Amino acid sequence: MNALDLAPFQALVKERCGLQCEGDGQAKLAQALQERCTHLRMAPMAYYQQLVRSGAEFQALVNLLTINETYFFREPEQIELLVQRLAPRALARHAGRAPVRILSAGCSSGEEPYSLAMALLEKYGDSTAQLFELVAGDIDTEALAKARAGVYGDFSFRGVPDAIRQRYFEPHPQGQRLREDVRRLVRFYPLNLLDSEAPQPVQDCDIIFFRNVSIYFDAATRRRIQQNLARLLRGDGVLVIGSAETLANDLGVLRLVEEAGLFYFTPGPAPQDDGAGSAWQWPPAPAPKPQRAPAPPPAPLQLPKGWGDLPELLAQAPAPAGVPAEAPAALAQARQAVLGKHYAQALPLLDAVLAAQPGCAEARLLKAYVLLERKDFDTAQALAQQVLDADPWSVDACMLLGLAAKWRGQGDDAIRWLRQAIYAHHACWPAHYFLADLLRESGALEQARRSWRVVVQMLSGATPAQAGLRYLPLELPAHEIRFLCERHLAQAAVPR
Structure with a gap:
């Protein structure tokens, strides 16, 4: 079923429920249509007429098109x-x-x-x-x-x-x-x-x-x-x-x-900041956190073995080891599965790649990213560390280790890894953004402001700065991140 055949179905779905079946959605629509046409033993255009007439059949198709990517206590x-x-x-x-x-x-x-x-x-x-x-x-x-x-x-x-x-x-x-x-x-x-x-x-x-x-x-x-x-x-x-x-x-x-x-x-006016309700923490804590003392100056960055003393050495950094000139079919399929958040499908593909090429940095990092999403922090960090051992300049590995530490509540380790990602590639604005969040939580508000200003500067041009990430599909919308940083800076500037 080619793109021309899909056009009337795309228009009908968008008209009735708003879903856009463009890009990757086209493949999903084509697969859903093939499944329903095969099930009903109908030609595509005959099936289209069935869709127009039957609310039940339209519902059956929509059930195949929706993306149910969610989990408990998101945000x-x-x-x-x-x-x-x-x-x-x-x-x-x-x-x-x-x-x-x-x-x-x-x-x-x-x-x-x-x-x-x-x-x-x-x-x-x-x-x-x-x-x-x-x-x-x-x-x-x-x-x-x-x-x-x-x-x-x-x-x-x-x-x-x-x-x-x-x-x-x-x-x-x-x-x-x-x-x-x-x-x-x-x-x-x-x-x-x-x-x-x-x-x-x-x-x-x-x-x-x-x-x-x-x-x-x-x-x-x-x-x-x-x-x-x-x-x-x-x-x-x-x-x-x-x-x-x-x-x-x-x-x-x-x-x-x-x-x-x-x-x-x-629809109404903004509420007054009445502090309504007692504090609630997630995860629930047995007692409120004590007031933090002003944050001390940041400790000198301890560079891992193999790092040079000057950022200029970045230009001479070796490429990650183990990546073949042409990615095998399994790696390409795994990459698409991870981008589509089909993690159960991605893992066996990544395991197959690593069985054939144990040193493939992309496969290690993609598997680590999937395991991080699945809360298997230890294995994810071990894989990222393997990449870092082979390539001390891997921004992806530092970033992943920083996110893993952040999600585990290990703020000091997260700050250290994010700073190392920034050292490896100063324009890694996602690292600056997450670092600012951690600094704010630690009470280092002035340092957080500096990081927010860096992010705003990097994302203010016509083309956002290149983050330096080769493999991690973080999917951070640059315009949204810039907006949030600007709001944080404006809020921090208001006298309390």
């Missing part, structure tokens, strides 16, 4: 904002007259709304069911069925502390199943974000989470969706967008608000 700082500030404020407005209604729009297989439920349970305990009404919706009916079942594999638990996993999940033959009392807190409904009339249970919401979904729509579709979501909000409601999507969704439909260093949208 935990936004969940903290909900529990610490947004939820207490909404409860105060309701004054016990009605529960606070929270919608997870584009909920996929349920990890997000269940994460909200568990976070609220951590603070409100048995009162959660009386205080809150959690609803969720998605266009993919198969994903909704999985959400209602509440059974998840290891991939959904990236970054989830073992204590939380043990508290809320039970063993199941297919993985781990969420406790029934938690599942009962969330109700799921079919929801097409382009429909102007949503099901009654998802209307009149106090808070809507719509995260990591808008990236699949063009600007006109995003505006239409945001207008529909605005109609589902109460006048003082809040729409929470994924951190990397903020700028792309500032469309003039709702007011953009910054609070506690995070962003959301609201």
